[in-house]
Amino acid sequence: MGLNAKNIKGNQADRVEQAPIAAGVYPGRLVQVIDLGLQAQRPYKGQDKAPAQEIMLTYELVDEFMKDKDGNDVEDKPRWISETLPFYGLFADKAKSTQRYNALDPSGALDGAFDRAIGFPVNVTVVQNVVGDKIYNNVANIAAMRPRDADKCPDLKNPSKVFDLDKPNMEVFNALPKWLQEKIQSNLNFEGSPLQKLLGGKSAPAKQEKSAPEDNADAPDAGSDNSPY
Numbered sequence: 512m513g514l515n516a517k518n519i520k521g522n523q524a525d526r527v528e529q530a531p532i533a534a535g536v537y538p539g540r541l542v543q544v545i546d547l548g549l550q551a552q553r554p555y556k557g558q559d560k561a562p563a564q565e566i567m568l569t570y571e572l573v574d575e576f577m578k579d580k581d582g583n584d585v586e587d588k589p590r591w592i593s594e595t596l597p598f599y600g601l602f603a604d605k606a607k608s609t610q611r612y613n614a615l616d617p618s619g620a621l622d623g624a625f626d627r628a629i630g631f632p633v634n635v636t637v638v639q640n641v642v643g644d645k646i647y648n649n650v651a652n653i654a655a656m657r658p659r660d661a662d663k664c665p666d667l668k669n670p671s672k673v674f675d676l677d678k679p680n681m682e683v684f685n686a687l688p689k690w691l692q693e694k695i696q697s698n699l700n701f702e703g704s705p706l707q708k709l710l711g712g713k714s715a716p717a718k719q720e721k722s723a724p725e726d727n728a729d730a731p732d733a734g735s736d737n738s739p740y
Contacts, residue, residue, distance in 0.1 A: 527580050529738070531639055531646045532572075532590060538656065539635045540667050541615060542591065543569035544625050545691065546676045548698025552597075562699055566598040566625070567691075568611060569672075570635045570650070573665045577738065589668055591738050592637060594650040614653045629671045632656045632664040669739050679706045 545567040552560035569591050576584040599606040601623050615621075615628040636652040656664065674683045676698070684692060684706070696715040701707055707715075 527578060529577060529590075531648045532575055532637060534638050535636075536654075537572045537575055537635050537637055538632065538660065538664055539570040539572045539592075540630050540632050540664065541568065541628050541671075542571040542630075542667055542669060543567070543593070543672045544629065545569075545672070545674045545687070545695070546598075547595065547695055548676050548704075549700050550694075550698055563597040564599075565595055566608060567593055567595045568625075568650075569593040570633065570653070571667055571669060572635065572637075587668060588738075591669075592635065592648055592650055611653055614655050617655045626673045626675065629673060630667055632661045676700075676704065676706060679709055681709055 547565040547567055549562050550565045551562050554560060570593075572590045572592065575590045576586055577588040577590060579585050596607045596611070598608050601609050601612065603609055612623065612625060612628070614633055615625075615631045621627045633653045634656055635650060636654070637648050638651045640647050640649050672683050672686065674680060674687070674695070676695070684695070687695075693716045695701075695706070696710075701715050707713065
């Protein structure tokens with residue numbers, strides 16, 4: 512094999528830059544639920560906001576795929592798109608997290624458990640946001656899928672992931688990208704947490720300053736097009 516990193520299959524140099532997908536509604540399935548813990552919030556209209564629990568939800572789009580170097584679909588690599596949102600109890604009926612849960616589980620059969628909704632089909636409304644000279648995809652909304660459409664919706668192609676800070680699974684944590692591990696470790700309850708203990712008592716990595724302007728509703732979600740490949 513040798514020690515030339517360019518010869519290693521899957522090296523970053525072999526990756527194909529993926530263009531943003533068109534705005535629209537895409538069928539998908541919930542593939543990832545990540546507990547981000549208590550996170551500081553950007554100011555709103557110049558006023559500080561209280562920290563909030565956050566959750567990251569990722570959807571696998573079942574008919575939109577990564578492209579190869581020739582622009583062809585790689586049909587075993589569907590696109591992923593993620594959104595990060597404050598996580599509230601279902602009593603907060605206007606909260607985005609409640610709206611997402613109700614779309615995933617319209618009947619309430621899962622008793623509020625997002626982790627049990629892994630693999631559930633939904634329609635994902637994707638938008639394009641422009642920041643500087645770049646275009647990013649973001650999730651604008653999700654909606655319940657009609658039963659007849661859900662029955663025909665392809666299964667997940669990628670392994671799902673659930674990460675719960677109350678019961679941290681280190682196999683899942685170690686499989687997350689470094690930026691996401693660092694975000695989880697930046698949560699305000701990290702010190703003394705079960706995760707910190709499992710990491711050998713290490714302190715959280717130094718947090719880098721955010722370059723996005725405050726209160727920028729059009730800023731891309733971290734990991735908004737969060738491919739596992």
